[in-house]
Amino acid sequence: MTDDDANAPLLDRASRSPxxxxxxRSSRSGHQQQPSPFIPSTESTPLLLHHDxxxxxxxxxxxxxxxxxxxxxxxxxxxxxESKAHRRLPTYLAIAVLxxxxxxILVLVFVTPAAVKEYAEQAVVFKPTNLSIHSSTADGVRAxxxxxxxxxxxxxxxxxxxxxxRFGTWVAREVKADESEVQVYLPxxxxxxxGTAYVPSIKANVRNGHVNHIDFLTDLVAGDIxxxxxxxxxxxxxxxxxxxxxxxxxxxxxxxxxxxxxxVLSDVVTFSGRDLPQFPxxxxxxxxxxxxxxxxxxxxxxxxxxxxxxxxxxxxLTVPPLGFDILVPNCSPGDPYILVADAITETVHIQPKQPxxxxxxxxxxxxxxxxxxxxxxxxxxxxxxxVANYIQGLETTIFVRGADSPSDETPTWIVDLMKSVxxxxxxxxxxxxxxxxxxxxxxxxxxxxxxxxxxxxxxxQPKISAFVNVLINLPEQMNFAVDIPRVRAxxxxxxxxxxxxxxxxxxxxxxxxxxxxxxDGPPSLLVVFDIKDAPLHVTDEDVFTEAIQALIFGGQPISxxxxxxxxxxxxxxxxQFLIRKIPAEGKINVKPPYGQSLSDINPRVESLKLLHTTExxxxxxxxxxxxxxxxxxxxxxxxxxxxxYNGIGVAHLIMRNVSVVPGxxxxxxxxxxxxxxxSNGTDGIAAGRDMLSQYVSGMNTTVTLQxxxxxxxxxxxxxxAFSELRLDLQVPRLRLPGAPxxxxxxxxxxxxxxxxxxxxxxxxxxxxVFTLLSPFAETTVFVTSVDAVAFYNHTEALAKILYQLPxxxxxxxxxxxxxxxxxxxxxxxxxVLKRALGGTLRMDALAKIGVRMGEYQTVxxxxxxxxxxxxxx
Numbered sequence: 014m015t016d017d018d019a020n021a022p023l024l025d026r027a028s029r030s031p032x033x034x035x036x037x038r039s040s041r042s043g044h045q046q047q048p049s050p051f052i053p054s055t056e057s058t059p060l061l062l063h064h065d066x067x068x069x070x071x072x073x074x075x076x077x078x079x080x081x082x083x084x085x086x087x088x089x090x091x092x093x094x095e096s097k098a099h100r101r102l103p104t105y106l107a108i109a110v111l112x113x114x115x116x117x118i119l120v121l122v123f124v125t126p127a128a129v130k131e132y133a134e135q136a137v138v139f140k141p142t143n144l145s146i147h148s149s150t151a152d153g154v155r156a157x158x159x160x161x162x163x164x165x166x167x168x169x170x171x172x173x174x175x176x177x178x179r180f181g182t183w184v185a186r187e188v189k190a191d192e193s194e195v196q197v198y199l200p201x202x203x204x205x206x207x208g209t210a211y212v213p214s215i216k217a218n219v220r221n222g223h224v225n226h227i228d229f230l231t232d233l234v235a236g237d238i239x240x241x242x243x244x245x246x247x248x249x250x251x252x253x254x255x256x257x258x259x260x261x262x263x264x265x266x267x268x269x270x271x272x273x274x275x276x277v278l279s280d281v282v283t284f285s286g287r288d289l290p291q292f293p294x295x296x297x298x299x300x301x302x303x304x305x306x307x308x309x310x311x312x313x314x315x316x317x318x319x320x321x322x323x324x325x326x327x328x329x330l331t332v333p334p335l336g337f338d339i340l341v342p343n344c345s346p347g348d349p350y351i352l353v354a355d356a357i358t359e360t361v362h363i364q365p366k367q368p369x370x371x372x373x374x375x376x377x378x379x380x381x382x383x384x385x386x387x388x389x390x391x392x393x394x395x396x397x398x399x400v401a402n403y404i405q406g407l408e409t410t411i412f413v414r415g416a417d418s419p420s421d422e423t424p425t426w427i428v429d430l431m432k433s434v435x436x437x438x439x440x441x442x443x444x445x446x447x448x449x450x451x452x453x454x455x456x457x458x459x460x461x462x463x464x465x466x467x468x469x470x471x472x473x474q475p476k477i478s479a480f481v482n483v484l485i486n487l488p489e490q491m492n493f494a495v496d497i498p499r500v501r502a503x504x505x506x507x508x509x510x511x512x513x514x515x516x517x518x519x520x521x522x523x524x525x526x527x528x529x530x531x532x533d534g535p536p537s538l539l540v541v542f543d544i545k546d547a548p549l550h551v552t553d554e555d556v557f558t559e560a561i562q563a564l565i566f567g568g569q570p571i572s573x574x575x576x577x578x579x580x581x582x583x584x585x586x587x588x589q590f591l592i593r594k595i596p597a598e599g600k601i602n603v604k605p606p607y608g609q610s611l612s613d614i615n616p617r618v619e620s621l622k623l624l625h626t627t628e629x630x631x632x633x634x635x636x637x638x639x640x641x642x643x644x645x646x647x648x649x650x651x652x653x654x655x656x657x658y659n660g661i662g663v664a665h666l667i668m669r670n671v672s673v674v675p676g677x678x679x680x681x682x683x684x685x686x687x688x689x690x691x692s693n694g695t696d697g698i699a700a701g702r703d704m705l706s707q708y709v710s711g712m713n714t715t716v717t718l719q720x721x722x723x724x725x726x727x728x729x730x731x732x733x734a735f736s737e738l739r740l741d742l743q744v745p746r747l748r749l750p751g752a753p754x755x756x757x758x759x760x761x762x763x764x765x766x767x768x769x770x771x772x773x774x775x776x777x778x779x780x781x782v783f784t785l786l787s788p789f790a791e792t793t794v795f796v797t798s799v800d801a802v803a804f805y806n807h808t809e810a811l812a813k814i815l816y817q818l819p820x821x822x823x824x825x826x827x828x829x830x831x832x833x834x835x836x837x838x839x840x841x842x843x844x845v846l847k848r849a850l851g852g853t854l855r856m857d858a859l860a861k862i863g864v865r866m867g868e869y870q871t872v873x874x875x876x877x878x879x880x881x882x883x884x885x886x
Contacts, residue, residue: 101671132178134280144367146330149424153234160216164223171317175645182219189216191265208233228750235426242433249437255285294323300490304586305376306393314493316354316375332361334420335431339375342410343395344388350412351395353385357419377587385590397593410437454479460546460648462786463728471517473727474548485538495582497526497540500773504577513556515549554734562737564603575603616745623792626867630688637745638679647673653724655715661700662692666718666773702873709768710876714744770826772882776846780831781814787822794822799832801860811856812836850885856880
């Protein structure tokens with residue numbers, strides 16, 4: 014063999030330097046005219062090398078005829094060698110490729126593991142399509158995971174790592190991961206282990222962009238339950254700005270028969286903002302509160318709640334029956350929550366991204382003492398705050414904590430996990446815009462303040478007593494019996510949005526409540542109670558006056574708004590407890606206390622009694638009968654009304670310990686303080702004289718009554734508030750003892766008081782005697798002077814009387830002394846007297862009469878009409 018032969022390629026050397034066997038085969042061929050159709054196998058011939066039909070056609074008679082014999086021999090030998098060379102070439106190439114692959118994998122695994130790891134961590138994309146809880150286990154759950162797994166090289170940031178990873182995964186093509194454990198930690202919470210997932214063996218095509226559909230079952234085991242609680246509390250309290258999860262796993266990989274070793278993979282995922290899981294939205298569709306019977310004949314309150322909860326995540330699971338404790342806030346945020354009820358749920362099936370129906374059954378066995386006890390330094394209990402927020406429609410928070418499950422099938426680890434977390438549950442209240450459906454008061458009784466009370470004290474306020482009917486709308490969910498034995502309140506009263514005062518009902522008032530089922534609406538609660546002597550504090554005189562004026566003079570009902578904080582003693586199946594400061598609002602339509610006028614009062618004076626006199630005043634007691642046209646009653650310890658004539662004050666009407674009832678009132682004692690000079694000086698004297706002259710002359714006399722600052726001594730602002738109200742009344746008729754009945758047949762007769770019963774005129778002595786009727790039952794009045802003129806036919810002066818000596822007018826009926834008469838008789842007058850001799854003559858009179866009562870003196874002008882005078886000799 015030459016050097017050229019040694020250096021020649023293997024196939025070239027085979028063609029140029031045949032082996033001895035080939036030489037022998039060639040020499041044998043030289044003796045044969047036809048090629049052998051079959052080459053027997055020898056031990057050196059590969060067992061897989063077989064000659065088929067194609068091989069028998071190779072070197073066929075057709076080919077032999079086209080070649081010379083010599084050439085055929087040489088060609089046969091060459092062809093056989095070349096065929097062997099072609100068969101060895103794919104084997105060499107396969108070995109080369111396999112070697113290169115093994116070398117590449119070894120390089121990737123052992124030379125550049127960091128790059129492979131970086132590529133795998135950045136390129137892996139797993140998109141879950143369905144997550145479901147397959148079943149529960151003793152320490153966790155078995156979950157079914159379905160999703161799409163793909164390696165996306167475009168996610169890798171470094172080009173060198175990206176290229177190397179794409180090449181390596183193209184080479185490996187398919188990688189198998191053996192069973193592994195994945196631990197998930199929270200680095201920011203002391204690396205607490207929140208769970209472990211046991212992942213089965215998975216085989217996947219790892220070439221770039223190839224989508225693998227994954228479907229496997231995995232066991233999820235809960236981690237440190239006690240360590241999870243702070244995380245859950247931070248999330249529920251909204252203090253969790255972000256959350257980092259660190260997952261680690263030791264994964265044994267293989268590609269075909271080649272083991273790729275065990276790779277420790279870890280990744281950190283950060284959730285923040287909207288990426289964090291949100292508390293599921295829920296909607297309460299049904300709420301029913303009703304009584305329940307417990308073993309031992311005990312009473313309890315059952316609460317049935319139906320709600321829909323939205324699952325916004327792509328997983329489904331079945332939640333076993335669970336138990337919960339329902340808690341409410343205590344007095345202070347740092348105080349332990351108060352346990353008020355327990356609740357249970359049935360098995361719940363949650364579907365991906367769909368609302369789930371949830372039924373909860375709760376039971377309130379009793380109300381804890383902590384719930385109804387007044388908080389330290391406050392006037393309300395936790396129950397008061399809870400109820401107040403609910404009625405005002407405000408959002409309050411109740412707390413739900415896991416408890417023992419009602420089913421033995423619920424795994425213990427779920428119960429332990431639920432017990433370790435308290436979930437705040439916002440609970441929207443129900444705004445009762447029309448809480449008070451109807452408010453009415455009957456048998457209203459007003460009491461004026463005690464005149465001796467200390468100003469500003471409750472005794473110095475007007476008081477109201479009434480029978481109150483309140484119809485309260487109830488929630489439809491409230492289906493249990495309730496009674497209200499007692500109530501108390503402070504009620505602010507508003508008119509046109511402005512506060513005029515408040516009604517003090519701080520004293521407990523006995524009450525009763527009756528549930529009324531509505532035929533076409535929600536149920537209601539009728540609460541009835543008596544208000545007894547509740548002080549009415551007027552805080553704004555102007556607003557109060559405006560309301561009274563609109564009521565009295567407008568003749569139309571007025572609307573008052575009442576805003577109250579009510580304390581109610583409530584009796585239910587759970588027992589009797591107190592709820593404080595229940596906010597309640599309502600409107601009260603107050604009707605005018607009378608019709609179109611006060612003419613129905615019809616006052617009548619039965620008797621007069623002189624109590625005291627001074628030089629400028631007279632105090633008289635009158636017994637009066639009148640009709641109260643209103644539906645209100647009143648108790649008046651002391652009231653002083655100003656009596657005016659033609660706008661000038663002349664007297665005061667005083668009421669002491671007067672009780673007024675609706676309808677007829679008789680024998681009511683009133684006091685009249687006649688003091689025109691003290692009220693308005695000389696103007697008052699003139700007005701008073703004019704008023705008395707009109708009245709004693711039998712003319713209709715109208716006076717005005719109004720309040721003033723001293724009307725109610727203990728409450729001057731109330732008197733000022735009423736001062737704008739003026740009541741015009743005719744001076745009541747005075748029924749005098751022995752007075753003749755009105756002559757209905759005489760059109761000139763009047764229905765005024767007749768102080769002169771009759772008169773007798775003596776012609777012979779030219780004197781006259783008058784029969785007088787005194788209105789005073791016990792006091793003698795003196796007439797100090799008489800200056801009178803008598804008329805007949807209304808205009809003709811018949812006689813004059815001028816008498817300057819005083820004479821007494823005792824109580825009842827009496828006669829005057831003989832008063833000298835100066836006749837002014839002409840022919841016509843004499844004729845009148847002759848015709849009247851022995852009979853009666855009707856005359857008119859005009860007289861100035863001086864009157865003295867005790868120390869008081871005055872002169873009045875008397876105008877008599879139709880006085881019957883007997884004419885005697």
